[in-house]
Amino acid sequence: MSIKTGVPLLLSGNEAVAYGALAAGAKFYGGYPITPSTEIAEVMAAELPRIGGKFIQMEDEIASLGAVIGASIAGLKSFTATSGPGFSLMQEHIGFAAMAEVPCVIVDVMRGGPSTGLPTKTSQSDVMQAKYGSHGDYPSIAIAPSSVMECFTLTVKAFNLSEKYRIPVIILSDEIVGHMREKVILPGPDEIEVIDRMQPEVPPEWYQHYADTITGVSPMANFGEGYRFHITGLTHDVSGFPTERSDETTALLEKFRNKENHNTHDLLMVDEFCMEDADFCIVAYGSVGRSARQAVKMLRQEGVKAGMIRPQILWPFPKFPVENMLERVSHVLVPEMNVGQLRKEVERLACMPRGMIQGLNVLDPSFITAEQIHDKAMEMISKQK
Amino acid sequence: MVPNQQLLSKSPAVHNWLRVKKKFPHLWCPGCGDGIVLSSAILALDSLEYDKNDVVMVSGIGCAGRIPVYVDCNTLHTTHGRALTFATGIKLAKPHLKVMVFMGDGDALAIGGNHYIHAARRNIDLTVVVVNNNIYGMTGGQVSPTTPLSMKATTAIYGCIEQPFDPCELARSAGATFVARSTVYHVRHTEDMIRKGLEHKGFSLIEIISNCHTSYGRMNKLGDHITMIKHMRDNSVMIGPQLDQEKAQAEGKYILGVLHQDTSRPELCELYEEINKRGGTQ
Numbered sequence: 001m002s003i004k005t006g007v008p009l010l011l012s013g014n015e016a017v018a019y020g021a022l023a024a025g026a027k028f029y030g031g032y033p034i035t036p037s038t039e040i041a042e043v044m045a046a047e048l049p050r051i052g053g054k055f056i057q058m059e060d061e062i063a064s065l066g067a068v069i070g071a072s073i074a075g076l077k078s079f080t081a082t083s084g085p086g087f088s089l090m091q092e093h094i095g096f097a098a099m100a101e102v103p104c105v106i107v108d109v110m111r112g113g114p115s116t117g118l119p120t121k122t123s124q125s126d127v128m129q130a131k132y133g134s135h136g137d138y139p140s141i142a143i144a145p146s147s148v149m150e151c152f153t154l155t156v157k158a159f160n161l162s163e164k165y166r167i168p169v170i171i172l173s174d175e176i177v178g179h180m181r182e183k184v185i186l187p188g189p190d191e192i193e194v195i196d197r198m199q200p201e202v203p204p205e206w207y208q209h210y211a212d213t214i215t216g217v218s219p220m221a222n223f224g225e226g227y228r229f230h231i232t233g234l235t236h237d238v239s240g241f242p243t244e245r246s247d248e249t250t251a252l253l254e255k256f257r258n259k260e261n262h263n264t265h266d267l268l269m270v271d272e273f274c275m276e277d278a279d280f281c282i283v284a285y286g287s288v289g290r291s292a293r294q295a296v297k298m299l300r301q302e303g304v305k306a307g308m309i310r311p312q313i314l315w316p317f318p319k320f321p322v323e324n325m326l327e328r329v330s331h332v333l334v335p336e337m338n339v340g341q342l343r344k345e346v347e348r349l350a351c352m353p354r355g356m357i358q359g360l361n362v363l364d365p366s367f368i369t370a371e372q373i374h375d376k377a378m379e380m381i382s383k384q385k
Numbered sequence: 386m387v388p389n390q391q392l393l394s395k396s397p398a399v400h401n402w403l404r405v406k407k408k409f410p411h412l413w414c415p416g417c418g419d420g421i422v423l424s425s426a427i428l429a430l431d432s433l434e435y436d437k438n439d440v441v442m443v444s445g446i447g448c449a450g451r452i453p454v455y456v457d458c459n460t461l462h463t464t465h466g467r468a469l470t471f472a473t474g475i476k477l478a479k480p481h482l483k484v485m486v487f488m489g490d491g492d493a494l495a496i497g498g499n500h501y502i503h504a505a506r507r508n509i510d511l512t513v514v515v516v517n518n519n520i521y522g523m524t525g526g527q528v529s530p531t532t533p534l535s536m537k538a539t540t541a542i543y544g545c546i547e548q549p550f551d552p553c554e555l556a557r558s559a560g561a562t563f564v565a566r567s568t569v570y571h572v573r574h575t576e577d578m579i580r581k582g583l584e585h586k587g588f589s590l591i592e593i594i595s596n597c598h599t600s601y602g603r604m605n606k607l608g609d610h611i612t613m614i615k616h617m618r619d620n621s622v623m624i625g626p627q628l629d630q631e632k633a634q635a636e637g638k639y640i641l642g643v644l645h646q647d648t649s650r651p652e653l654c655e656l657y658e659e660i661n662k663r664g665g666t667q
């Protein structure tokens with residue numbers, strides 16, 4: 001890495017994502033330029049050739065993720081970055097990576113949509129697309145950083161989870177997080193945990209690319225290393241060949257589901273702020289998490305026992321902490337820069353009276369401020385009285 | 386069809402390269418040209434004495450896209466039209482691997498048309514075999530970008546009114562540095578063209594004219610697979626100094642052989658290695 005560690009730096013969120021990827025061991029980037037994500041490509045175009053890695057600008061986002069998956073199959077840690085319109089195009093290959101269990105990381109720096117939308121303005125409207133964007137039932141991991149430092153640390157986390165579980169991992173950043181600059185001190189290589197995909201220990205004749213294991217994750221050989229096997233987007237058996245046998249097709253989909261269900265603890269990452277005695281909870285993520293934290297402080301000064309739950313891993317949804325919170329508080333506010341995508345997820349877990357869970361849904365391209373969250377909270381409380 | 390054991394013992398190359406126990410019977414209609422392309426590719430690889438561990442076969446979706454699954458090497462069956470994008474990633478990641486790509490005409494030129502021209506433009510060292518049967522075989526006979534004018538398809542029942550692509554011309558003008566054509570009648574020649582493509586450093590396109598008697602043949606009353614393959618025999622000419630190409634084209638003949646080769650243009654991965662060696666300095 002040509003950037004200094006251990007000293008204060010002024011970095012943007014997008015730059016921090018790029019350096020986080022390098023710290024995690026990324027050696028391949030394939031992408032297509034799109035605001036507000038392009039700085040990530042530009043850093044990788046400069047940095048990767050220096051360390052023997054490869055950067056390529058592909059002809060579109062479908063091609064970008066195709067190349068990323070190809071490079072990962074050949075053994076390189078690979079990723080791409082995009083925004084709404086490109087993220088839509090990538091859905092085909094997100095499904096392929098999930099189906100073929102190929103580790104890779106996709107950064108979506110969210111901007112206003114639908115369609116070309118608001119290229120330079122922030123939004124959080126891809127939350128559900130990150131979970132359900134591709135067809136079929138597949139497991140999803142999505143991570144939402146809210147500061148420049150988190151852009152670095154959570155990108156390392158994204159690569160680690162992707163390699164550990166052989167799964168595409170989505171980083172849901174947004175225009176504000178991506179473009180804002182903050183002072184950060186990056187950790188050195190020995191302060192970072194880096195996880196690599198598990199390699200097979202059996203001889204090639206015994207190797208099964210999708211072997212059934214206790215952990216539910218199969219060791220993964222790379223192309224060109226003596227293990228000759230087949231990979232397909234068709235429903236396949238443990239050795240990778242297409243199958244329509246109902247026991248095998250069911251087992252495959254069960255395996256995908258268990259990646260989430262059997263690892264809920266490992267896939268849980270939430271930032272809880274002032275939640276110990278909270279009676280009013282704000283659930284916020286990404287850049288809005290910053291305003292929410294400030295709003296909690298303002299509310300506390302006025303005697304409201306406010307707290308915040310901020311999922312850093314958004315998908316799988318942090319069911320247990322949210323359920324636990326719902327039993328304790330009397331109000332929940334979910335401020336989001338969309339029509340209420342994550343609020344619905346909170347509501348699904350709740351059996352609270354109507355109106356106790358509300359959203360603050362800012363659809364104009366300006367940011368949600370702490371004052372807005374504070375005022376909405378006060379309104380909810382006063383109405384109840 | 387299960388491979389004939391006698392034939393297998395006569396051809397150690399085929400035996401050596403096929404996943405005989407795992408993958409047969411194959412899924413193609415009896416008489417489909419895809420099997421001929423498969424055997425020609427294997428014979429070409431074997432004659433070059435490549436290590437199976439170093440060979441990667443990538444394909445898209447369609448009948449032709451099923452060619453790699455039968456071969457005992459690194460095989461990747463991707464999404465419809467996108468095989469070249471995956472192949473690009475693999476080749477850049479491990480440039481020493483021999484990467485072949487198999488696609489049908491719809492796969493390569495309709496949904497994959499954009500990837501086709503850009504991979505050719507980059508001159509990345511991929512050996513690309515387009516099996517051109519003028520139709521969408523797998524989905525039951527819909528019109529393709531190579532269906533000739535006035536020919537019928539289930540989605541062009543009054544005859545095709547769209548001008549077809551010539552896969553060779555398209556690849557050449559996009560920047561491919563090796564372009565060749567053969568037919569499934571010309572089995573040895575097909576093998577030879579694939580071999581030459583494999584030996585060429587750069588983007589190699591080999592178009593193999595093939596038969597889909599099940600859909601295209603039936604809809605257009607072209608007869609069974611043998612009749613269709615005989616038609617290839619009777620309507621092909623080899624390229625050479627003597628050949629009047631314009632006349633041959635006007636007569637609707639298939640012009641076979643190496644149509645274009647340029648060894649002067651550097652290959653993408655080689656250029657990249659140089660940048661890597663310089664450590665990214667300018």
Ligand SMILES: Cc1ncc(C[n+]2csc(CCOP(=O)(O)OP(=O)(O)O)c2C)c(N)n1
Nearest residue numbers: 447448449465489490491492520521522523
């Ligand atoms: C995105 C997508 N669109 C459509 C299909 C359906 N489909 C499968 S194969 C095929 C066409 C195959 O025709 P061709 O590429 O000419 O190959 P052939 O079967 O003739 O060898 C289509 C349209 C698909 N699998 N994926």
Ligand code: SF4
Nearest residue numbers: 413414417448522597
């Ligand atoms: S449908 Fe056509 S292309 Fe497909 S296997 Fe049958 S003959 Fe071959």
